[in-house]
Structures are given as structure tokens and as C-alpha cells.
Amino acid sequence: MSSRNPIIAVTGSSGAGTSTTTDAFEHIFRTLGITSVNVEGDSFHRFSRQEMDLEKRKAREDGTNISYFGDKANDFDALERLFKGYSETGKGRMRRYLHTFDEAVPYNQMPGTFTPWEELGEGTDILFYEGLHGGVVTEKNDVAQYVDLLIGMVPIVNLEWIQKIIRDTNQRGHSREAVTHSIVRSMDDYINFITPQFSRTHVNFQRVPTVDTSNPFSAKAIPSLDESFVVIRFRESENIDFPFYLSMIDGAFMSRVNTLVVPGGKMGLAMELILTPLIKELMVKKQQANQQLDWMSDL
Numbered sequence: 001m002s003s004r005n006p007i008i009a010v011t012g013s014s015g016a017g018t019s020t021t022t023d024a025f026e027h028i029f030r031t032l033g034i035t036s037v038n039v040e041g042d043s044f045h046r047f048s049r050q051e052m053d054l055e056k057r058k059a060r061e062d063g064t065n066i067s068y069f070g071d072k073a074n075d076f077d078a079l080e081r082l083f084k085g086y087s088e089t090g091k092g093r094m095r096r097y098l099h100t101f102d103e104a105v106p107y108n109q110m111p112g113t114f115t116p117w118e119e120l121g122e123g124t125d126i127l128f129y130e131g132l133h134g135g136v137v138t139e140k141n142d143v144a145q146y147v148d149l150l151i152g153m154v155p156i157v158n159l160e161w162i163q164k165i166i167r168d169t170n171q172r173g174h175s176r177e178a179v180t181h182s183i184v185r186s187m188d189d190y191i192n193f194i195t196p197q198f199s200r201t202h203v204n205f206q207r208v209p210t211v212d213t214s215n216p217f218s219a220k221a222i223p224s225l226d227e228s229f230v231v232i233r234f235r236e237s238e239n240i241d242f243p244f245y246l247s248m249i250d251g252a253f254m255s256r257v258n259t260l261v262v263p264g265g266k267m268g269l270a271m272e273l274i275l276t277p278l279i280k281e282l283m284v285k286k287q288q289a290n291q292q293l294d295w296m297s298d299l
């Protein structure tokens with residue numbers, strides 16, 4: 001963690017809604033006049049789509065497994081290096097993984113490829129990461145230690161699968177069977193690398209549908225926000241102004257001493273009310289750390 005160069009990470013599985021959540025953060029950054037550098041977790045995959053297909057085939061032949069949730073297919077060293085480097089110097093390197101033709105055409109590349117690495121950070125206030133591994137800890141890597149504000153985006157698993165299946169078939173050109181197969185193939189890594197992160201987060205936003213999602217593999221549409229509630233769990237409940245949230249968010253209630261539940265339609269408002277003071281606090285600490293540094297260099 002670093003007061004001078006804070007890192008915010010939204011972590012969640014594929015299809016959980018981390019990209020969608022970025023809009024809420026960008027809105028808060030704009031309102032507070034914060035310049036952020038946005039890093040997409042998928043850019044730390046080790047392989048292009050074509051290479052990954054080959055790796056999957058090799059793993060099948062060896063009787064092993066590889067998935068985008070695990071350490072074989074992602075470069076946790078590089079992710080940890082970026083977080084460490086940014087927290088120390090406010091700089092680092094990033095690239096993008098291009099999923100669709102719409103994303104790839106401006107770069108004159110094919111979907112499933114990476115853009116070249118580029119330098120980032122100069123003149124930014126905050127690094128904002130959204131992706132699969134913002135809170136990952138393994139025997140070899142500890143990415144979570146550098147994150148100042150870690151947010152979990154975690155729909156209940158049936159909803160997560162529906163979101164993934166519908167997004168991957170409609171927007172990324174995969175067949176329903178291929179997406180289903182990738183969910184099955186990823187299960188071990190899901191349990192070992194993805195879910196443990198949600199016990200390290202400062203706040204989790206868990207969307208729970210109020211419509212039947214019992215067969216996610218046959219779902220035709222994503223339950224809407226109005227067809228869901230959002231369960232918001234805080235790691236520490238001291239200093240959290242629950243009475244304020246309850247008075248501001250129509251239909252909100254507490255289900256546990258550290259857990260607020262809001263109607264799905266109020267998710268954006270809840271995110272703004274909850275995250276704005278946390279982000280402001282990071283900025284105040286940043287300012288204080290910089291003032292201290294200036295003061296020391298004047299001595």
C-alpha cells in the first residue's frame with residue numbers, strides 16, 4: 001500500500017461485471033477531479049487467444065488443465081511488478097487484450113491479441129485496476145498487499161454464469177457450448193484463485209437475482225437490476241455510516257451488522273455513496289504524504 005500513489009482494484013470473475021462497474025468509478029473520479037490510469041486485468045494473460053487454444057489442447061493431451069483464472073495462463077509476476085512499481089514511483093507498463101473486432105480494429109489488430117506494452121502513470125493520481133486478480137495471493141505472489149482499496153464484484157454464481165454466457169456469445173463470438181465448457185474447465189482455478197480474493201476485499205458487492213436462475217445454461221437474458229438486490233458487505237463496520245446509507249437509499253436494509261442490502265436499481269447510487277468517501281480519504285492521505293515529502297526535501 002502506498003499513500004503517495006494509491007491503487008484501487010475491482011476484482012471479480014469473468015462476467016461478474018467489473019468492466020461495467022468501471023463507469024461508476026470513472027464518474028466518481030470525474031466528480032472529485034481525479035486523474036486515473038485504468039488497467040484491465042485481461043492484459044496480464046500470458047497468451048493470445050490462438051496461443052491459449054494451443055495451451056488448452058496441450059493440457060488436455062497431458063491430462064492437465066489450464067484456465068484464465070489460474071497462474072498458468074496469467075503473469076502474476078508482471079501484475080505484482082506493476083502494482084509495486086506504481087505504488088513506489090507512480091509509473092509502470094500496461095497493454096490491452098483485444099476481445100472483439102470493435103476493440104481490435106482501431107489498433108489494426110485481430111481480436112484475441114495484445115496491444116504493445118506502453119509506459120503509464122506520468123501525472124496520474126491513482127491506478128485503477130479492474131479484472132480477475134486484483135486481490136490475488138499465491139505462494140509466489142502477493143498482489144493484494146499493494147492495493148489500497150480492494151472491491152469485490154461478485155454476482156451469485158448462477159447470475160455470473162448467465163452474464164458470462166450471454167456476453168461471450170453475443171459480443172465475443174463464442175458458442176454456448178464453448179462457454180459452458182470453459183466454465184467447467186475453469187472450476188478448480190475458480191476455487192483456488194478467484195474466490196479467496198473476496199475474503200481480502202474492503203467491500204463486496206454481490207448481486208442476487210429475485211427471478212429464477214436455476215438453469216443458467218438455458219437463460220436467454222440477464223436479469224435486470226430491478227430484478228435483483230445487491231448485498232454489500234464491509235470488512236470493517238466501524239466508521240461506516242450505515243444510518244446515512246439507510247436514510248439515503250430507498251428500500252435499503254441491514255441483514256447483518258456489517259451488511260447492507262439495496263434494491264438492484266439503487267446499485268449505482270449505493271456505489272457512489274459508499275465509495276466516494278473512501279476514495280476521498282485516499283486522496284487526502286496522498287496529499288498529506290506529498291506535503292510531508294516536500295517538507296522533508298526543504299530541510
Ligand SMILES: Nc1ncnc2c1ncn2[C@@H]1O[C@H](COP(=O)(O)OP(=O)(O)OP(=O)(O)O)[C@@H](O)[C@H]1O
Binds near residue numbers: 014018132163207225
Ligand atoms: N449490474 C448489472 N446488471 C445487468 N447486467 C450486468 C450488470 N453487470 C454486468 N452486466 C452484464 O454482464 C456482462 C458481463 O459484464 P462485464 O463485461 O462488465 O464483466 P467483466 O467482469 O468485466 O468480465 P471480463 O473480466 O470477462 O471482461 C455484460 O454483458 C454486462 O452488460
Ligand SMILES: O=C(CO)[C@H](O)[C@H](O)COP(=O)(O)O
Binds near residue numbers: 014015068099172
Ligand atoms: O473474460 C475473460 C477472462 O476475464 C476471457 O475469457 C479471456 O480474457 C479470454 O478472452 P477471449 O475469450 O475473448 O479470447
